[in-house]
Amino acid sequence: MDYTQILTQIHHDIRPLLGKGRVADYIPELGKVSPHHFGMALVTPDGQTWSVGDAAVPFSIQSISKLFACTLAFGLLGEDLWRRVGREPSGNAFNSLVQLEYEQGVPRNPFINAGALVVTDVLCSRFVQAEAAVVQFLRRVSGNMAIDYDVAVAESERQHADRNRAMAYFMKSFGRIDMPVEAVVNAYCRQCAIAMTCEDLARAALFLANGGVVPWSGERVLDPSPTKRLSALMLTCGTYDEAGDFVYRVGLPAKSGVGGGIVAVLPGECAVCVWSPALDHSGNSLAGVQALEWLTTLSGHSIF
Amino acid sequence: MDYTQILTQIHHDIRPLLGKGRVADYIPELGKVSPHHFGMALVTPDGQTWSVGDAAVPFSIQSISKLFACTLAFGLLGEDLWRRVGREPSGNAFNSLVQLEYEQGVPRNPFINAGALVVTDVLCSRFVQAEAAVVQFLRRVSGNMAIDYDVAVAESERQHADRNRAMAYFMKSFGRIDMPVEAVVNAYCRQCAIAMTCEDLARAALFLANGGVVPWSGERVLDPSPTKRLSALMLTCGTYDEAGDFVYRVGLPAKSGVGGGIVAVLPGECAVCVWSPALDHSGNSLAGVQALEWLTTLSGHSIF
Amino acid sequence: MDYTQILTQIHHDIRPLLGKGRVADYIPELGKVSPHHFGMALVTPDGQTWSVGDAAVPFSIQSISKLFACTLAFGLLGEDLWRRVGREPSGNAFNSLVQLEYEQGVPRNPFINAGALVVTDVLCSRFVQAEAAVVQFLRRVSGNMAIDYDVAVAESERQHADRNRAMAYFMKSFGRIDMPVEAVVNAYCRQCAIAMTCEDLARAALFLANGGVVPWSGERVLDPSPTKRLSALMLTCGTYDEAGDFVYRVGLPAKSGVGGGIVAVLPGECAVCVWSPALDHSGNSLAGVQALEWLTTLSGHSIF
Amino acid sequence: MDYTQILTQIHHDIRPLLGKGRVADYIPELGKVSPHHFGMALVTPDGQTWSVGDAAVPFSIQSISKLFACTLAFGLLGEDLWRRVGREPSGNAFNSLVQLEYEQGVPRNPFINAGALVVTDVLCSRFVQAEAAVVQFLRRVSGNMAIDYDVAVAESERQHADRNRAMAYFMKSFGRIDMPVEAVVNAYCRQCAIAMTCEDLARAALFLANGGVVPWSGERVLDPSPTKRLSALMLTCGTYDEAGDFVYRVGLPAKSGVGGGIVAVLPGECAVCVWSPALDHSGNSLAGVQALEWLTTLSGHSIF
Known part of the structure; x- marks a missing residue:
């Protein structure tokens, strides 16, 4: 399956999960967002972008x-x-x-x-x-x-x-x-409180999948070794108390936020961002984690 | 032994302990006080006062x-x-x-x-x-x-x-x-940061030994039952993490401060304040605790 | 009020509380006991005993x-x-x-x-x-x-x-x-698993109220100073996590058990045991704590 | 650099570290082992083995x-x-x-x-x-x-x-x-208390780098997905409290023991075992962690 097919299938299969979980409401502004949003964007170093759903809707990136x-x-x-x-x-x-x-x-x-x-x-x-x-x-x-x-x-x-x-x-x-x-x-x-879309975030994280260099501008953000190390840190610490479970299920370095976004990278391959506001008990997007698990299952790609 | 004899003996016997322990120095003002100070004052509801050493020297009452x-x-x-x-x-x-x-x-x-x-x-x-x-x-x-x-x-x-x-x-x-x-x-x-002397503090605490009434003014500060309850609270919680040990050794409701003061009461009998700046590992005056232990031993009076 | 009147009134007033709380059931044998039992016995060093209710019924003394x-x-x-x-x-x-x-x-x-x-x-x-x-x-x-x-x-x-x-x-x-x-x-x-009655336990604890000596036999169990110290320990540690609250409300050195018994002493005066199997959230007899609070209120005697 | 060169260089460079750290001695049998041992073995699914030092010396595999x-x-x-x-x-x-x-x-x-x-x-x-x-x-x-x-x-x-x-x-x-x-x-x-050599352990772990199948026997130990998941678990939990640091420095799923051994896998590539008895403060082989860090640096291979 190519990324077009994979994202389309995820977008279809995720529907029953939307609205499950709980939107963060510790500040009123977050609580107002509909739990039914779902967006996903995947970008590769060669400049291609795949996206589905609300991938162009800005949300609060939080953590x-x-x-x-x-x-x-x-x-x-x-x-x-x-x-x-x-x-x-x-x-x-x-x-x-x-x-x-x-x-x-x-x-x-x-x-x-x-x-x-x-x-x-x-x-x-x-x-x-x-x-x-x-x-x-x-x-x-x-x-x-x-x-x-x-x-x-x-x-x-x-x-x-x-x-x-x-x-x-x-x-x-x-x-x-x-x-x-x-x-x-x-x-x-x-x-x-910075607001960004899935497409913004996937692009912003792409240097992590590209040895520390922003592909279109050629800007080196970090050297290759620090880039790997930052990915390692995302893997062990990026998804709150669920890190072990997330690595087990998804197998990608990632960082989540209580706004419902999750950014993940597959070194050498791609960066991806998924967004759905309703959270699981650990504070990660419930549909987002599932979407990423399906992504690695359907693509057969993870770091393991 | 009467209180004159008891305080005189304590004042004599306490000397080898003065300077042992450690003066609080988390703020410079406290660290400047000499660890060799020792004062003790005991007052009874009928208006008598006994005091020895630096009982008239003001110190920082802290806690x-x-x-x-x-x-x-x-x-x-x-x-x-x-x-x-x-x-x-x-x-x-x-x-x-x-x-x-x-x-x-x-x-x-x-x-x-x-x-x-x-x-x-x-x-x-x-x-x-x-x-x-x-x-x-x-x-x-x-x-x-x-x-x-x-x-x-x-x-x-x-x-x-x-x-x-x-x-x-x-x-x-x-x-x-x-x-x-x-x-x-x-x-x-x-x-x-309030500064008081041992004599001030013993007098100030006397209402607790007198059913809630300040003896010389007749002012009722608390009713008898709340007064007992406040004494109970001093007993179990008044000396930081050393409360169990303090009750075991001294057997009086008390409240200590890192300035080196300790106020204690014997309900119906007297209020006492002792001061010596060097502290034990729990933050109570090292010489002060010993002086109070001797007071209850020599007088045969404690709440038990 | 004398002890006869006090115990009679407590026995009367305690009725609405019997059965409230929860009988310990971590082992089946304890769970079988009726929560409606209530007994209380008070003994003095001169050999007098006052008792009401199930004061002669044996129960598991536990802690x-x-x-x-x-x-x-x-x-x-x-x-x-x-x-x-x-x-x-x-x-x-x-x-x-x-x-x-x-x-x-x-x-x-x-x-x-x-x-x-x-x-x-x-x-x-x-x-x-x-x-x-x-x-x-x-x-x-x-x-x-x-x-x-x-x-x-x-x-x-x-x-x-x-x-x-x-x-x-x-x-x-x-x-x-x-x-x-x-x-x-x-x-x-x-x-x-030792079984005793309120009368047994009040008598057994009497040495603690009598300077370490069992009154009727004259046996010295402990010297006066260790006796006071053991009472101090009961006061600060005798009633599980409720010690502070118990001292505040009752003001007597005491030891409780999940069988519903509580033994308390008033140094120089008396030893008392109360029993009612239903426990409060801290594991102390709910009716028992109340009965002891009334005892110190009605008699005007506590250590404070 | 090929694996022969890499292991030879590691074997050379590691010398100053041997004996640093502390051999586990909570049981006498472990305390007797010389801290100067160092062995390393690397095996690939196609049946090749590279090894240096004490790679054929049995040690206690412990955890x-x-x-x-x-x-x-x-x-x-x-x-x-x-x-x-x-x-x-x-x-x-x-x-x-x-x-x-x-x-x-x-x-x-x-x-x-x-x-x-x-x-x-x-x-x-x-x-x-x-x-x-x-x-x-x-x-x-x-x-x-x-x-x-x-x-x-x-x-x-x-x-x-x-x-x-x-x-x-x-x-x-x-x-x-x-x-x-x-x-x-x-x-x-x-x-x-099982005793094995580096070569034994590298071979034993090879199924984890080979999608769950033991290469020479063709035995399927686990399906591909559980195999990845077990690797994920090794990554987040395999090196005691140092897991975050280990992932950061080494970037390989691994499991260590207080006998001084560490087994690691690079999915699809190889399994490796390193042994040196002296441990760092987290209980992982001090020289072993360093050797693995150099392995991923020199080979340019890690999961990131």
Whole structure:
């Protein structure tokens, strides 16, 4: 089967799952999105794109922004980044603050909130506006200059960020945050509120499948070895507490967000983004995980 | 032995212990105090006072303020206070945030930092300046109108309060804090920075040994039953993670602070305050705990 | 009010509470007991006894046996006992094994299961049959030579003791248990299966209210100071995770069991035992705690 | 570079690392092994073998046995296996019993001790001698009929298995272990005591790189999809608490043991085993991890 057939079949078979699960509603703006959306886009380094459903509808990328913020910080600090944040799976949800306490304020990895706040702190100490740096980077790697964060979503995030403030102050009490907490939290909230489409995100992630180079522009984002390492990190830590299960079922490095998006890459082959807002109990798009599982089954391609 | 003999003997015997342990130094102002101070004052409802050593030297009362802030809040809310904060021992130190996470943001008791922040939040929602209310209350129950907080200590506390901010934001994320976090933390830092002498503190605590009534003024602070209950709470939760050991060795309801002070009461008999700045591994005055153990041994009086 | 009036009124007022709560049923033998039982007995050092309801009906003393086993071990080892087990409240229920892991296999206190297994290990290394030593001790201090353990209950306990075995092997892996685990668990199960009445238990605990001496026989069980210290331990650790609440409401040193019994002492005054099988969420007798709260309220006597 | 060159270079470059780290000594038999051993063997589905150093010296496979026991149990139960054990990384070391307690006795994955005990329980309920079934399986997939467990090591393991007994009884208290604990622990100790060489282990793991089929015998051990899934599990859970770091540095599915062995596979390409007894702080062979990192760097092959 070619990608056209595969995506068409997934689009057809996924219908009974749409609306199952639960749309994130910790901020009102996310809760308003219909759970029946489904979009999927796949791009290859030679410039081809396949897409189905709502692949051109923008959604809130939320935690997927952590992947790109981490790329930026990794590019800036190199391996020194790992002095400030670990690269181990987090174990499980209840651990958020517990684990920070045991581990002296060093977050387990850059894809959990605590770790992403450290990454944002790194960016805040290098850029006047960290969120603008992330937006610029996304425009550059996706080729879409219209990408921006949603002001209303960002403001709503900021009003519901007390737990992130708690984590940031907690890490600051261990000397792990350099910049003022409120500045870091603001930048983080804005970065999470960036709106993009499946097509944007698949294109933006393509450098990860292409040895660190953006195919159409030729820009080298990362060297080949760091690119592989970032993929490794996505694999073990990219899908919250479900990472083991996700690797088992899907077998692709990926990063998900509570907006219902998931970005995945197959090194050397393609980048893919799927979006459906209703989440499973781990906070990953329920239909999205299933769609990716079918993709690797139907194509016979995974990293294993 | 009468109290004169007992305090004289304790004052003599305690010398080899002075300087053992470690003065709190998380803020520079506390670290400057000499570890060789030792003062002790005992007052009885009939107005007598016995004191030895540095009983008239002011020191930073720190967490002892939690006892009086809690008395104020308990007087305002009555048993409703226990909807906002528990009355169980906290288990152990590493639990601070861990326990808050398991218990949905409700602190175990009003004498740990998280619980004291909730108490301060209660006071902040009733008084324009919560710390001023605590200062006024202490002036009234001690009879010393010169009591105030130390501005430099309060400011230093505020600059080192990131962990308290973390806890306050964490509780706020569970909906447990009503007022702005920075206002609560400021009031809390000022309250901790109140300076008093052993004589002041023994007098201030005397209502707890006298059924809730301040003997010389006749003011009823609490009814007899709440007074007993507050003493019960001091017994199980008043000395950090050492409560079990303290009850075992001393057998008196007490509240300690990292400034090196400990206030204790023997219901119906007396209130006592001891001060020596060097702390044991649990954060209680090393010489102070020993002095109180000798007091109950020599007098033959404890609650058991 | 005298004790006759007080116990009569409690017996009357407690009726609406009988049957509320939940009878322990982790072994079938306990689950068979009617939740409507209520008995209470109070004894004073001068030999008087007051009792109401089912005060002469035997029940399974369960964890109350820990108090007497601990007394025996404390008598044997003195303060050295605290090298093997702590004397701090345990914090909360979920901590059983968690806390053992953090604290290198040393249980927090002798009144939680892990600590009681260490106490039984002490007795097993001194007596051929540790449970027989506890039975003999109870006969001696209660004056009832017919006291024994219930063979069927003991056997049922043994069949449901996997969690206790887990704890014992876990402590053994830290080098904290000397004797074979199965021997320790067997002795422990038998000790828990001892059957006694409220009158037996109140008499058996009277030495704790009488400075360590059994009044009618004149036998000194413990010196005065260890006696006070054991009472202190009962106060902070005797009622599971409810200790803080129990001290707050009742204000007496006490030890409870999942059979529905609670033994309490008022030093210098009396020992009391109450029994009603239905338990509150912490595993203490629901009616029993209320009866003791009324006793201290009506008599005006508590340790505070 | 071809494999001959790569292995020769690794063998040369690894020398300064030999003896660094710490040989496991929790049982005397393991502590006796020289830390200066180093062996490495790589096999491909077409039957070629490359090896250097002590690749033909037998060592104790320890936890590597979990990979093959799990393969056997997965073959028997299929996806039903995951009702009894999870497939998520365990977070971190201190969690062993903690996590079991939170998760109601269901271990996180089959490669931590608790999970391996469940796997052994599955095998014990199917085979008279579970350890013999594992030995037979290893003989079949490696082609070496002389493989067996070391009786002295097994007996020593059994004498130091109290923590495993604790975990097994703990899981049994949740109803998660069917067979008698002592039988499960015995079988588990023997399975860990199996002795094999690097060449044996690389051959034994080759079916995982070959779609589930043993190349020389044509025996299908697992279907292609379960084979990929087992590789996914090795990747996220195969190297203790270092899994994230290992994936980041090496990028191969692998399983390590405290005997100093590590087995890894590159799907479609080869299986490799490296052995050096001295361990890093996570319990993985210090030189072994480095050798595998160099292998993927020099060959340019990893799963990313």
